[in-house]
Amino acid sequence: MSTTRGGSGDGSRPRPEGMTRVQTAAQAEAVATREAYGRALVEVGRRRPEVVVLDADLSGSTKTALFAREFPDRFFNMGIAEANLIGVAAGLAAAGKIPFASTFAVFAPGRVYDQLRVSVAYADLGVKVAATHAGLSVGEDGATHQALEDIALTRVLPNMTVIVPADASETRAAVHAAADHPGPVYLRLGRAPVPVIYPEDHSFTIGRWDVLKEGRDLTLIACGLMVDVCLQAAVALAGEGVLAGVVNASTLKPLDTSTLLEVARRTGAIVTAEEHSVIGGLGSAVTEFLAGEHPVPVVRVGVGDRFGRSGTPAELLAAYGLTPDDVRRAAAKALALKSRGPS
Amino acid sequence: MSTTRGGSGDGSRPRPEGMTRVQTAAQAEAVATREAYGRALVEVGRRRPEVVVLDADLSGSTKTALFAREFPDRFFNMGIAEANLIGVAAGLAAAGKIPFASTFAVFAPGRVYDQLRVSVAYADLGVKVAATHAGLSVGEDGATHQALEDIALTRVLPNMTVIVPADASETRAAVHAAADHPGPVYLRLGRAPVPVIYPEDHSFTIGRWDVLKEGRDLTLIACGLMVDVCLQAAVALAGEGVLAGVVNASTLKPLDTSTLLEVARRTGAIVTAEEHSVIGGLGSAVTEFLAGEHPVPVVRVGVGDRFGRSGTPAELLAAYGLTPDDVRRAAAKALALKSRGPS
Amino acid sequence: MDLKTAGRVTLGPRELAATAARVRRHIVETIGRAGSGHPGGSLSAADILVALYFGGVMNVDPSRPRWPGRDRLVLSKGHAAPALYAVLAERGFFPVEDLAGLRNIDSHLQGHPDMKGTPGVDASTGSLGQGLSFAVGLALAGKLDRAPWRVYVVLGDGEVQEGQIWEAAMAAAHYRLDNLTAYLDHNGLQIDGRVEDVMSISPVAAKWQAFGWHVIEVDGHDMDRILGATAEAAEVKGRPTMVVARTVKGRGVSFMENRAEWHGKAPTPDQLAEAMRELGAADAGGPAEGGDSGAGERGEEDGQ
Amino acid sequence: MDLKTAGRVTLGPRELAATAARVRRHIVETIGRAGSGHPGGSLSAADILVALYFGGVMNVDPSRPRWPGRDRLVLSKGHAAPALYAVLAERGFFPVEDLAGLRNIDSHLQGHPDMKGTPGVDASTGSLGQGLSFAVGLALAGKLDRAPWRVYVVLGDGEVQEGQIWEAAMAAAHYRLDNLTAYLDHNGLQIDGRVEDVMSISPVAAKWQAFGWHVIEVDGHDMDRILGATAEAAEVKGRPTMVVARTVKGRGVSFMENRAEWHGKAPTPDQLAEAMRELGAADAGGPAEGGDSGAGERGEEDGQ
Ligand SMILES: Cc1ncc(C[n+]2csc(CCOP(=O)(O)OP(=O)(O)O)c2C)c(N)n1
Ligand SMILES: Cc1ncc(C[n+]2csc(CCOP(=O)(O)OP(=O)(O)O)c2C)c(N)n1
Ligand SMILES: [Mg+2]
Numbered sequence A, B: 001m002s003t004t005r006g007g008s009g010d011g012s013r014p015r016p017e018g019m020t021r022v023q024t025a026a027q028a029e030a031v032a033t034r035e036a037y038g039r040a041l042v043e044v045g046r047r048r049p050e051v052v053v054l055d056a057d058l059s060g061s062t063k064t065a066l067f068a069r070e071f072p073d074r075f076f077n078m079g080i081a082e083a084n085l086i087g088v089a090a091g092l093a094a095a096g097k098i099p100f101a102s103t104f105a106v107f108a109p110g111r112v113y114d115q116l117r118v119s120v121a122y123a124d125l126g127v128k129v130a131a132t133h134a135g136l137s138v139g140e141d142g143a144t145h146q147a148l149e150d151i152a153l154t155r156v157l158p159n160m161t162v163i164v165p166a167d168a169s170e171t172r173a174a175v176h177a178a179a180d181h182p183g184p185v186y187l188r189l190g191r192a193p194v195p196v197i198y199p200e201d202h203s204f205t206i207g208r209w210d211v212l213k214e215g216r217d218l219t220l221i222a223c224g225l226m227v228d229v230c231l232q233a234a235v236a237l238a239g240e241g242v243l244a245g246v247v248n249a250s251t252l253k254p255l256d257t258s259t260l261l262e263v264a265r266r267t268g269a270i271v272t273a274e275e276h277s278v279i280g281g282l283g284s285a286v287t288e289f290l291a292g293e294h295p296v297p298v299v300r301v302g303v304g305d306r307f308g309r310s311g312t313p314a315e316l317l318a319a320y321g322l323t324p325d326d327v328r329r330a331a332a333k334a335l336a337l338k339s340r341g342p343s
Numbered sequence C, D: 001m002d003l004k005t006a007g008r009v010t011l012g013p014r015e016l017a018a019t020a021a022r023v024r025r026h027i028v029e030t031i032g033r034a035g036s037g038h039p040g041g042s043l044s045a046a047d048i049l050v051a052l053y054f055g056g057v058m059n060v061d062p063s064r065p066r067w068p069g070r071d072r073l074v075l076s077k078g079h080a081a082p083a084l085y086a087v088l089a090e091r092g093f094f095p096v097e098d099l100a101g102l103r104n105i106d107s108h109l110q111g112h113p114d115m116k117g118t119p120g121v122d123a124s125t126g127s128l129g130q131g132l133s134f135a136v137g138l139a140l141a142g143k144l145d146r147a148p149w150r151v152y153v154v155l156g157d158g159e160v161q162e163g164q165i166w167e168a169a170m171a172a173a174h175y176r177l178d179n180l181t182a183y184l185d186h187n188g189l190q191i192d193g194r195v196e197d198v199m200s201i202s203p204v205a206a207k208w209q210a211f212g213w214h215v216i217e218v219d220g221h222d223m224d225r226i227l228g229a230t231a232e233a234a235e236v237k238g239r240p241t242m243v244v245a246r247t248v249k250g251r252g253v254s255f256m257e258n259r260a261e262w263h264g265k266a267p268t269p270d271q272l273a274e275a276m277r278e279l280g281a282a283d284a285g286g287p288a289e290g291g292d293s294g295a296g297e298r299g300e301e302d303g304q
C-alpha cells in the first residue's frame, strides 16, 4: 500500500533534480516505519544487552513482538496499562537498563503525559518511547486512534528528544541512535507502509536535519511520510519554474536551528509539512524560532485543528489536505507572502 | 504578596499613557485568580442550577470548597484520581450538567490528556476544566507542581477553548462565560495574588483580546500575570521613547486573529509574554498565525525549555526571565529585527 | 412486535436468539466488507447488548435518541462498535442499510463509537478504560436529579487492567451508585494472548468485591442469566453491580472462537461466507464455553 | 556506631527512637524555616523511613549514592520529602546543615524529591501515584540481573486512590516481584479530610490481597513491628508484600496529630517552638493511635 502518491497510482515517481543523496533504486519499495522499528530493536538488543522492551498489549501491532521472540526474558508486557508502562520503564532506566516502551502514539504520550513528565523527563532517564500508529495514516480505526498532537506534547517537555523518521532506513538508524543517547527519546512511527527514500545503511545523527534538495525560491521542511510528499511537490513546483528545497526535519527536538536559519536565509520562504495538527508540531517549532531570529513567511501544511475520522489512509490524507498538491498550494501562498514583502 | 513587580517593592506603579480602560483605583489590590474563581463559582452556581463542581482532593487550594459549602449536593470530590475526575465530569455533562472540574494545572491537563481528548474534546462536551496553580508562581512546591506546558496541551485539542485570565475581575467574568459556553473550556488560574487591573464588573467575551494600550513601535501580547508585567514594561519602554502597545490575550484559543493581525500590521513587531514554556503556548500561537499571514518579528518571553524549581514566586519569575526588564530586552530585540528588515 | 418502538422492547427467548444471530451476522458482514475491525470482542459482547436492548431492559426512544429520560449504555470497550451499531440499527436508531458503511470515510459509523455522529450512541469510546468514569458521571447526574433511568456499561477483561477503571470503581462504590450496572465481557483474551498470560486480572470477582461492588457471575451467552443478573442488580441498594459475564471471544464463528488472532482482523470473502453459514444455522444458540478456557496464539495482525 | 557508614546500619531500640525524634525535629524545623511544606505526612512516615535506613534494612553507601548494588527506596508520597531528607542527612548522604535550605531557590532540597539533585534520592516524585510503577521497574531490573538488592516504596493512603497504583499493583503481582516491599502510610487523612469521607479506600487490605499481594498490618509507629513485617516480606516468595502501617498524621506534635489542616502548612515561629519542645521530650516514643480513628476538619490552607 502506498499512502503518499496522492492517488496517482503511478509507480514511477520522478525525483526532483539536484537530489543526489536519495536512492532512486529504492523508490518502489514501501515499508512501515513500525516494521523497521521492530527489526532494528532486535539489532540493538543484540548489540546492547541493557536494552529491554516493554509493550502494552500491542506487541503485534508495534512490532515489538519481534524482540519478544528473540529475547523473551528482556520483554515485559504491561497489559493495557500505559501509565504503568512508562513508570516501569523509568524504573528500569534508573537501574541501568535501556528501555524501549511501545504502544500507539495516541496513548503514549497522550495517556501518559504526566508520567512522561515526572518519572522520565524531569528525572532525565533514558526511556525511549517508541510509539506507532501516529497520524491519519492509521486509517479506519478513526479519531480515537489517530495521534495528531503527540509532537506538540513531547516537544514541550524539557530534556526530551523528539524524532520522526521519514522512512524505514532512517528508522533503523534512529533506533540505534536512541539506544545510544543517554536521555529520554520519543520516536514517532507509522502504521502504513511508506516509500523507502534512504539507502539501508543510512546514517542518522540526532539533531541534524537532512537537506535532500537545495532550493532557491523556497524550502519545504517536512517530517515523517510528508517528506516523500514534499519530494513529489518539489517536482511539481519545478515544472512551474519554482525551485523548492526539501529538508527532512526528522529531529523535531532539539531543533537544527543552523540548518533552519540557513535555508530561511537562502530561500526566504518556508512551507512546513507534517502528519500532525498544524498546532504545536513542526510548523510551530519552525515559526517559533524564525519569528525571533529571521522572520520569513512560513505556511504550515498539516491537519487543521480537527479530529481525524475513519477512512483509508489515502482518503484521509487527501481529505485533510496532506497531498503534494496541498504542499504546492501552500508554496504558492508562501511565495506570494515573500514577494509582497513586509508591509 | 505581589509577584509581579520585578522586586521593585514600590507600591505606586505608574501606568502607561494612553491606557484608559484599566482602573487605576484598583492598582493596589492583589487577588489570586483561584480565589476569584472560587467566588465566581458560587455566583454561577446560584444563577445556573445545572452547574456542578468536581475536585480531586484539593478543594481548599482550588477554592472549590466555597462552592461545596454552599451547594454540598452539587459538589463531588473524586479523591486523588484525576483521570476519573475528568471522565466523571464528561458523563455529567452528557447528562445535561455544567461541570467545573478543578485540580492543579500540572494534573489537568497533564495527568488526564487522553481523557480530556476522547471523553471531553472529541465528544465535544461542556466540561469546564478550571485548573489552578499554573506556572512558576506556584513557588516552593517546585518543578513537579509548576505547570509550564498546560497551554500547549490544551491548545492542540480540537473543540477546546483556552482562557488565561489576567486578574480577578477577568476571572470572574470568564467563569460566567465558560458556564454559558456550550463546549469544553480550559481555564488557567494562578495560586499567587496578582494585581487587579480591571474593574470588578469587567466584561469578557470568549475569543476577544483586549487592547489595553495602543502601540506605535511594537506590541506586547501577554496573558495571565504577564499582562501586568507588560504594562510595567511598557512604562519603562515609554521612558526610552518606545511606544509599546499592550494586549491582554486572555483567550488563547480560539485566537483573536483580527486583533492580532491589526496590531502586527500597525506596529510591525511583537513580543509575547507568558508564564509558560516558550514552546507551544501563546508565543507559539502568535508565531504560527503571523508567519503564514503577515510575517513580522515576534520575540517570545517565557520559560526557556526547562523545568521549574523551588523558590518564592518573585525569585522564580526573576530567575526564569519573566520580569518587566526581560520584556524590555525582548522588545529591544524585536525592534532590532524590525529595523533590520528582511534579508 | 415493532422493534423500533419507544420504551422497552421485551422479546421472548426465541426472538432474542434470532436477534442475536442477526446481530452476529451484521458484525461479521460489516467487518468483512470494511476490511478491518474487531470481530472477536464484538461477537463476545453481542448477547449482552441484545439482552439489554431487546430483553426488556433499556428504556429508549429510537426517534429521540437524546431523550433525557432514557437509559444509557456506555460501550467502554469501544472496539466492539460493530456489535453496538448492529443492535442500534436493529432497534431502529438508524437504517440497517447504514451498517454497510462501517469505517467508510463518508459514513457516520466510525471505527470506534462517536456519540456526536451516531444516533443512539451514548458515549464516545475507543480509548480503553474511560467508559466506566463516564458511566459514573451519568449515574451521578441521575442520582442528583432523582431520575428513574439507569446506566449500563460494558467492559473488556483486558480493559480492566487500566488504572482509570479502578478509580471509577472506587468512586462508584463511594457514591453508592446503585443505578449503575457494569458487565465484564470476560472472554479471557486480549490482543497479545490470554489475559492470564499478558497481565493477570484474577481473582477478578474478588477485586470488584474489595472495591465495594455487588458481583454476580453468569454465562455471558445465556440471555436468561444475563437478564436475571440485570434484574438482581436493579434491586441492590447502595452499591453498583458488576456482572462478570463469562464469554467466548469470537462466539458463534467456529474458527474465530477463543482465538486472539481474531481480535482485530477482518475475514476474507471465503471466511466471511463460512462465518455467515455458521451464523445462519445458529439462530437458536449453541453451547457456551467458559471464558477462561482456551486461547489461541498471540494475535500478530492488527486491525487496530 | 558511625551512622554515615556504608552497608546496613542497625541501631538498637533506644537509638532508633532517638533518631526518629531527631528526624521529627528536622521535619518541623525545616518546614517552619521554609515557611511551607507538608508536616503531617512527613511525621506519619518518619518511623517507617527511620526503620528502613537505621534498622538494618537498607544496604546503602552514602559516599556512593548511585552504587548499583544498593537497596532502593521510592518515596511515592513525595510531599513527605522533609522526612526523607532528614533521614538521608542523618545517614550521611549530605550535611545535616543542608536541611536548612529546604525549598530555597539555591538549595538542592526541592519541595518534592529530585533524584537528579539530591544524593540518596532514588526516585523523583511529587506527582502522586507514580512511585509504585517506578519501584516495579527497579524490581524488574533487579530480577533480570538476579541482583540481591531490594526495593522499598512508601505510599500514602489517599495516594492509592490513583489508578496507576492499581496498574502497578497488578504488574508487581503478575511478575512475582518478591523483591519489592511497599508500605502504606495509613494515617486516615488526605488534604480534604478523612480518606473515608473523601473517597473511601476500605477495605484496603482486601484490595491488595485481591491484587495478589501478601499483606501485613502493623502499627506504623512501632519500629519493632515495622522491622518484623519487613523481615517477613523478605521471606515471602513469588509475591510482593504490602505493609499496611497504621499511622497518625502529624505524629509527635500534639496539635498536628490527626488534623487534616496540618497536611500542608508550616508552623508559625511559636508553633515551631512548641513542636520542638514536644519532640525533644518524645525521644522514647509515645503511644500510637490507629490511623482510622479521628480526623480534624478539612484542610483549607494549601501548602501545595
Ligand atoms: C487505552 C487503550 N490502550 C490500548 C488500546 C488498544 N486495544 C484495543 S482493544 C485491546 C484489547 C482489549 O482487550 P479486552 O478488553 O479483553 O477486549 P475484548 O477481548 O473484549 O475484545 C487493546 C489493547 C486501546 N484501544 N485503548
Ligand atoms: C497526582 C497528584 N494529585 C494531587 C496531588 C496533590 N496532593 C499532594 S499530597 C495530597 C494528599 C495525599 O494524601 P495521602 O496520600 O494520604 O498522604 P499523607 O496523608 O500521607 O500526607 C494531594 C492530593 C499530587 N501531589 N499529585
Ligand atoms: Mg477480552
Ligand SMILES: [Mg+2]
Pocket (backbone or CB within 6 Å): D156, D157, D158, D185, D186, D187, D188, D189, D190, D249
Ligand atoms: Mg494519608
